[in-house]
Amino acid sequence: MIIYIFILLLFLFVTIINIFTMPRLKKAVENESSKVSFLIPMRNEEKNVKGVIDSVLRSDYLNREVIVLNDQSEDRTAEILSSYGDSIKVMNGRPLPENWVGKVHACHQLSKEANGDFLCFVDADLRLDQRAVSRALYLLKKKNAALITGFPKFPAHSFLAKLLVPLQHFFVFFHLPNFMANYTTLPAFTAAHGAFMLFEKEAYFKSSGHESVKSSLVEDIHITRHLKSEGYTCILSNVSSHITCDMYETNSEVWEGFSKNIFTGLGRNVPAAVAVSVFYLCFYFLPLPLAITGILVENYMWIVPLMIVFLQVFVIDLSTGQTKFHFLYMPLSAVALVILLLASMRKSLTGKGYTWKGRTYN
Incomplete structure (x- = not known):
């Protein structure tokens, strides 16, 4: 015993x-000369459209564009998106090619339309507070990194959600040596959360972006490992005080x-x-x-x-x-x-x- x-x-x-070695989002970038492209893939997200778009538009980082890809939704997603007018750009997703995963293909299409210096991929179930992106961008620039990602705060409603969803934090803070994850480019020490990924555009395209992981069901981890294998620094941050992700509503x-x-x-x-x-x-x-x-x-x-x-x-x-x-x-x-x-x-x-x-x- x-x-x-x-x-x-x-x-x-x-x-x-x-816990103490994982960086947090503490300071905001002061110079907004760099443009950020908010890229949001959506498929049947009528419940989340307003929440995520409104949170992005409330961001205190004003040098931005917001592009949403409607990935052949069968609900009211397109109708709700149209109500935002010129404040966002809406794309209609192309049919899914063979050997591609749906979200990965959507992100790939979004990246081709982006004009920003930084690409911020955001899931529809994510909610950003006003300072989230300006602070994430500051940390990315400070660390001279190609990517910053992190695990949000997870509201949990159903019984299975309470049991399983917050375990994502447990895995990261227990199983992953955060010092190795953030201060080496060793692919083995990698974690990422696909709901929030902020890339430096040049590094993203030089490493072939989402196309490099087109058939992956865990594209967030695989694209981060790929970046590291190319010699890029990737930062895993504790973003939970600035970002919330309500991933799943039901047990199923x-x-x-x-x-x-x-x-x-x-x-x-x-x-x-x-x-x-x-x-x-x-x-x-x-x-x-x-x-x-x-x-x-x-x-x-x-x-x-x-x-x-x-x-x-x-x-x-x-x-x-x-x-x-x-x-x-x-x-x-x-x-x-x-x-x-x-x-x-x-x-x-x-x-x-x-x-x-x-x-x-x-």
């Missing part, structure tokens, strides 16, 4: 170090959204998936039955592992502005993660493919 507790304390220490959306990403994100590696499953069950679910047993037999040292797990998740939630009591879900989150990962692996290995936004990908 002592060794088990020591390992969990080590995990907590690593997490705290990562959570399941479908993460199913297409999680096994793919592990490189479709079966041993890695099994190892991750065993790891999370041993270190993030097991403390719960241990604590219950400890209470029943009055051996209170058995409660300590669960307290450390709760503390580890709590400090991450505190750093990212997540719900106060989210940390209490962690043992259930670990189980849900394992079930999701195994289901995602099964879909991949049986060739059933993943369905998203009405399209199926193999």
Whole structure:
């Protein structure tokens, strides 16, 4: 038990170090001579059109253009976009070519229309505060980087969303050595969130942009790795105080959204998936039955592992502005993660493919 507790304390220490070494958006750029192109792909986003467009138009960075691609939406997306008149430019997406993923193809088309010095790709479910882009641009220029990205604050509504969506912060602050991610160009140390990616335009096109990852279901990670392999610096920042992303509304959306990403994100590696499953069950679910047993037999040292797990998740939630009591879900989150990962692996290995936004990908 002592060794088990020591390992969990080590995990907590690593997490705290990562929290303090990840840069935040603190200072805004003063010179607006550089133009920023806000590029927003949309497919059946009638619920999000107004929220994302309004947040972009409220940005305090005024040297900008806003281009939206309507990717063959079947709802009221086009109608709502038309109400913005000349304040935005609307493109109609072309049919999806073979071997391209829908969002990647949409981003590729948007990049071809952009006139800015910097390309800011924004998902429809993202909300930017007024200072987000001016501060992100300052950090990008300060670090002489080709890309800045980060994981937003995640509101969670459905039960599965509460269990799984905020885990994205946990993965980044625990598993990724942030110093290596931000101060080396080693592709292995990479994380990115596709909902917010701000590129320096020249670096983006020199590295072939989204075309270089046209068939990827985790294009955010793959395009960042590709940039690093070309020698470019990519910055992962804690953007949660300035950016919010309401990713999924329903349990089914959570399941479908993460199913297409999680096994793919592990490189479709079966041993890695099994190892991750065993790891999370041993270190993030097991403390719960241990604590219950400890209470029943009055051996209170058995409660300590669960307290450390709760503390580890709590400090991450505190750093990212997540719900106060989210940390209490962690043992259930670990189980849900394992079930999701195994289901995602099964879909991949049986060739059933993943369905998203009405399209199926193999």
